Amino acid sequence: MSEPLRVLLIGKSPGDLGEMLCECGRDVELIHRERPENGFTAVSGGGIDVVLLDLDLTGGQGAAVFDRLRRTAPDVPVIVLTAAGEDPAALHAMQNGAQDYLVKEKADAELLCRAIRYALERTRVEAALRHSEAMYRRLVENLNEGVIAVDETGLITFANPAMEEILGCPAERLVGSPVAWFFDAPGRKGSAPTNPFCRATDERQEFELDLLHCDGGHVHALVVTSPVTDETGRFRGSIAGIMDITERKRAEEELRIRNEHLTMLNQVIGVTAASLSLAGLLEESLEKTLELMRFDVGIVYMLDSERKRALLQHQNGLPAKALARHRLIKVHHWPFNFIFIAGQPRYIEQQADLNSIEAGILRELEVSALACIPLVAESVVVGAVYAGSRTKTSFSRDERTLLETIGQEIGSGILKGMLHKKLEAANREANLYLDIMTHDIKNAENVSNLYTDLLLEMLEGEAALYARKIRSSIHRSAEILGNVTTIRRIHHDSPDVGPVDLAAVIREEVAAFPDVAIEIAEGPLTRVWADDLLCEVFTNLIRNAVKFGGGDVRIAIRVEDYDGESVLVSVEDTGPGIPDPMKESIFSRFERGWVGGYGDGLGLFIVRTLVERYGGTIRVEDRVEGRPDLGTAFRFTLREVLPAGDNDYPDGEECE
Template sequence: MSDPLRLLVITQSPGDARMIREVLREAGLPSEVVWRSRSRDALDALQGEPFDLLLLDPDPEVVAQAGERAPGTPIVLLVSRDDMETAVRALGRGADDHLVREDITPELLVCTVRHALTLKRMKTALERMGGMWREIVGNLHEGVMVADREGTTLFASARMAEILGYAAEEMLKAPFLSFVDPEDAPRAEALLGTAGRAEAEFRLRRFDGERVGVRLIVFPVTCGTAVGVMDIRERPAEEEIRRRNVQLSIINQVVRTATSSADMDELLTGVLGKTVNLLGFGGGSVYLIDSGRSRAELAAEIGLPEGFSFRQRIADMNAPPYDTVLGQGVPHFVEDYPRRYPQDAGAGIQAFASIPITAEGRVIGAVNLVSREMHTFSPAERELLTSIGQEIGSAVERMRLRKRLEKAHEEANFYLDVMTHDINNANTTAIGYAALLSEALSGPEKDLARRISAAVRQSAEIIGNVSTIRRIAEETPAPGPVSLDDVIGHVSCFFADADIRYAPQGLWVAADDLLSAVFINLLGNAVKFGGPQIVIQVTAREEDGTVTVSVEDTGPGIPDAEKPLVFEKFRKSGARSGKGIGLYIVHTLVERYGGRVWVEDRVPGRPREGAAFRFTLPACPPVTGRTG
């Protein structure tokens, strides 16, 4: 059984700590919850004790300090519905996620904890990889540059700047060819345009005008072209430099193969094949240690002889050579395989290497390589193979993290779908009963029934907005012809008690079925904030391939200072109720369709006489023979 999670809860409310303990216990997640009411005590605890996760009130300064004290520990905010602005600021200071106290359930808490832990591990792994590459480039004897597809310099190493006499930052955004002697510029330009790896000698021009003879080695990368530059004035070191460039090229190809793989099988088969082919081995295999760390299973194989002892699995990790390879993370090289392993005499293997696959400081498997010819493992090749084992380990961990994230995402979506379905059913029933009560009652009781109905409709609006946001995030827009008359007419039925005026125009726009959410939020806001006497006028006109829609109301209007901010997420207007996402959805959808949205005074210069929301949409020819 894995160790329980240690959670540090930093909140002035002892009830929050008790609630977190009870919810985790109910969820069946083994955990230890430590509560500190004072941030100073909590920050001191972070220095002396390890924690897997921090849950704390949304204090931006405490979040920043906690991130400095425990940079590898995920931070989840405990927020209230009425304090989302503070939560947003705290998220900007380094928090990883948030939980709304009023909405916490065992399933939501477990999903949030797992999601925060997974994201933090992935971020740490990516930062470690970035640091590794910076270290590799910084220690290379040759200069390294990266240019985009237009030939603009994106990166220049310190050695590159030294060769040319510039500061590294001075070289950024400059054309690569500006560093080439003009006489050699045409050849250098042609070299940059090659599809594969290529090299040639050129003359570069230093900052002081001096010409420098160099050998350029170029190869394509995702963003453009990587350029290795060897100063051929240092001829005694040329072979060493060339060797390093070859190593870097091989590692780069292995990494590219790993990052382009869709699943674990493709990843392992791809990097094994690339390693075998690039280094000239006869075959190879990859083994991954099982979850119980009792044995290593064969995960990929290319060209292994039938008589090879370890062809199927590594059953005993304590037997040589795997006691050192898998147990200690030490590579094992054999150049006289028939003598060392006479049991494999019929396999035809002459040389053998077993390289530990490492990730985050631990061994997770091994890659075996065999040669049917005499083979000597030079120090450079041993170093290269060790680096490849580390790269494979990093790629495996990234793939595992991605799969765990995908599974967590699927689980979260499942719970959200179930919750949305059940709440919608409950809301529909409640609205029906509230309508019956409203018809049967009179006086204060009738007003109370209407308030109940309004509250349930607000719940339904929240669920609808959540579903809309999910679809916006997950679906690729596919705009098609949509009738404005049909959408406005259909949405107006949701507000039967409101005075909504619209004269059908027969206009069609390029949108999809989410367009109704734009009108639901605009009309709903007008009704919500304008009261029963409000009049809403909807108009639409087409000009130069664009349809401009206006939704004007006679409500309280929007002050000038708030107009530029109303479409921000979680932004509320003054003391108004709501979650601050309705107009954000309007803005997101309109821009998704290629339009824009803004707000004005219904009567120019008189904000208290009502608001006018206007937005544009691309016009679209109507569908023949269709009215909706």
């Protein structure tokens, strides 16, 4: 070290002390003060590294001088010098913080220098230890978690401020108290086998514990204990970190209850969604509600058409003697008007001021708490559900919320059933009108075609041209009507696919267009999974090609293997082609023709719908790649009927 060691001697003239200090291996500055008062002044000014105190020159007041010196400079190491080895003042000094003492007659340079080095090092270590202890104490005292120390007998020896707050007791009351007082029942003494703080174990332990708060309440705590042992390894107690998790446990319990309620609600929703009838909806939703909420009695009422009476639709657990009285309710009487007229839930619970009417209802139903929840559909009360318990005396806020939500869901189910009936009625009426319209229009078309043919035989020139246009318009009208009928069948009839002879369908549709040049390329003789509407796919694709390609258009139809389970069907034409920007949209409903600006927009929509109905896919390409002007190719896949064992047949059907 570059700075000299500053040594203060209080007492006798140093003599050869200076020479002895030179042996310490570093520069030494010796400061000598013979009188104690002067020594106190020197050391209080700072800058002194070590003090040598000569007890022989204190007039018998060695102990008092040392104590004052320690008070004046508590951080400066002190080595006492004495003439006798059994000096009481030297013993006092060693017991109260002196680093060492030397008998002057026996001290030499080596011994003195070693004592100084040891004193400085011990002082440094003690200062570091005090600093560490101070940091530890500040850390422990500022922790949000509680910390306590417990000895091997179960007595608390330390508690930080957070522990005071957790238990609601000041530290001075905690220290010295048995820790068992705060987790055992009042008046019961803890014992080592049951006291988790007094288990002689080498392992860290973690557990949850209910602690008694000083105000009489309870604190749910997470406790982590670590054992404390002495130098022999003997168990001397535990240090425990304690975290108040009361709010966390309350939140977890609330979350658990909410999840449980959500599960209940989802199951009730599943019941209402799956019920096919109003009676089934009311019965199944009531039984599911009672089962999930562990209630004992349930009743479902529906209002009659005059909205004056509520009629029992379904009950579960209703006492036999109460059945006749509660089969019908006059809803304008209190308290039923509150539920059926005002549409407000009513909770009848055991309480001191319970009126006689509601008390009588509880007695008749043999329950201690009854929830009466209105059922609302389209903002109109249509009924109510009653749910009663024989064990509960009241309903919690969460239970009320759940019951009201279940009531809303049942009401939604009732509304859905009402709307479904209306929809079915409207659908039947629309189909009736469509059947009548189709029949009448077809009759009109037949008559129109007859008269048009007669006109064509009678007329020539421009007049005949107009007659042919009339016939063409009639044909387009018939096509549109046919497409509408096909779409109706697609949406109304359930898919009933089975093996269909693909080649036969293609030949039959080609025969329907005798004036069109259609080539059928030889391909595999195969059957596919389809129904009697498969012919509409080819009808619309051929008609589409003729419509936009004119009478000179040439069409080719090919069938080829695709992936071992499907076939690829291509319908190609030499018409004007389809521009690239329109290839993605032409299968959409009401997408009109791209040539001439006409077309009903339903033909290709029907084609895509039917192909997808059969489990296939369809795309449109250029007949000659990169040349849309040279024609169009519609390519679609159909699932092939494979021999038994090679494929699973839909709906359990087998190929014969």
